[in-house]
Amino acid sequence: MDNKTLKDNWHIYMEKPSLWHNKFHLEMPFGLVNDPNGLCVYNGKYQIFYQWNPTGCQHINKHWGYTTTTDFINYSIPQLALAPIDDFDKNGCYSGSARVNNNRLELVYTANLKDANNIRYPRQVLAIKNDDGSFSKKEILVDDVPSGYTTHFRDPYLFKHSNRSFFIIGAQRENLTGCALIYEEVNNAWQLRGELKTDYKDFGYMWECPNFINIDGHDILIFCPQGIKAQGHKYNNIYQAGYLIGKFNPDTLEFTHGEFQELDHGFDFYAPQVLVNKNRNILIGWIGMPEKESEYPTTNEGWIYSLTIPRELHIKNNIIYQTPVQELNALNKNNETYLNCQDLILNTPCKITLDIDMTDKNYWQGDFEIGGDILKLSFDKNTQEFCVNRDDLSLGGKGKRYFTVSVKEKLHLDIYIDTSVMEIYYQDGEAVATSCYYAKEKLSAIPFKTNIPTSITVSQLNSIE
């Protein structure tokens, strides 16, 4: 696959009939997409890279795919930016991040190399964007794994703190516990400063995809610990994506922080990356789950996984609030509000907004059904628990996910419904749940039912381009 073929044939690929391709979620017409990578702004455009195997639906042959946008609605035709064709990265151009340095777009990624015995040799590599739009791998920045750590060493995320330049990278200690290491750029060289000092000394066996950001004055570590056991309704996916809010001392590497909180409570969310643009923090996640490929029937159509809609992050009451970037409002074609509504026919793609008065005791228990046999949401005011239930689906993954939201008088839900992905935003972003759902046949209209007469606004959405 080369960029010319991609460009020349893009519209043909996109016209291929599909039961499940989404309309306003970024995804590729073929192959496997996973982590968003290299998110930044360059030359006035959002740069969006992502892990992409353009040759099949397996987790092999990882390239960096690449698209740009100025409005999160119109995207350039995807291209390949990095291919795993060099001796040092022949087992994959794994995840990494980007920055603009002296007007140059720089990418830092993990070059994955495995030997005949499957032993990994991860290296952290710098690539740059050339004037003609192509990318060149320039230099190995970190050639080996520091002593005391195993070869699970990947996913560098560049960040600035106190006017100094760092990257944080996922690692595994020799005692097989997960952590993150901090490197600092000093005189144009990257030096290992040490481990980020957190209270989580034994929290999973590997921390993938760390991000270190500042939101509204708070230092935040986002990471994906692997190997955390489920605790009641917490940590129910195979791997988690969550965050710690606190204060970082760049001299001692101490990070004083609160408790680990999950970022998304749905079935299909992992490996998010945050794009930092001045004071805006925009998160994009991978809609998928490692090692669960069999739950995604789209492989029958030759493609698998999507990226979330971009979400702006803010802190309120020690929680990261996530709301779709306001640019997406331009997707709205028309809004219609139904009062005291219990039954509707929805045409996807759409967004539905529900406002439920919780002061009336009769409404303390709510059930919402989308698509009859498709997906059920329910809410219990006594326990303040929300449930997303996929047990009645005949295709894809099943199960229930519960989480708690604080509801006093009003329950407010914004549900973004795409062809096979639903993102549910509770209480203006206090909690989000992203899940895939697969209809057996092409659905032009899906029924929506609730036992609570409520105000529902339906906004028909356009597709992203």
Ligand code: FRU
């Ligand atoms: C997370 C991850 C990263 C790795 C990439 C490979 O989903 O496993 O740790 O760099 O995917 O595609």
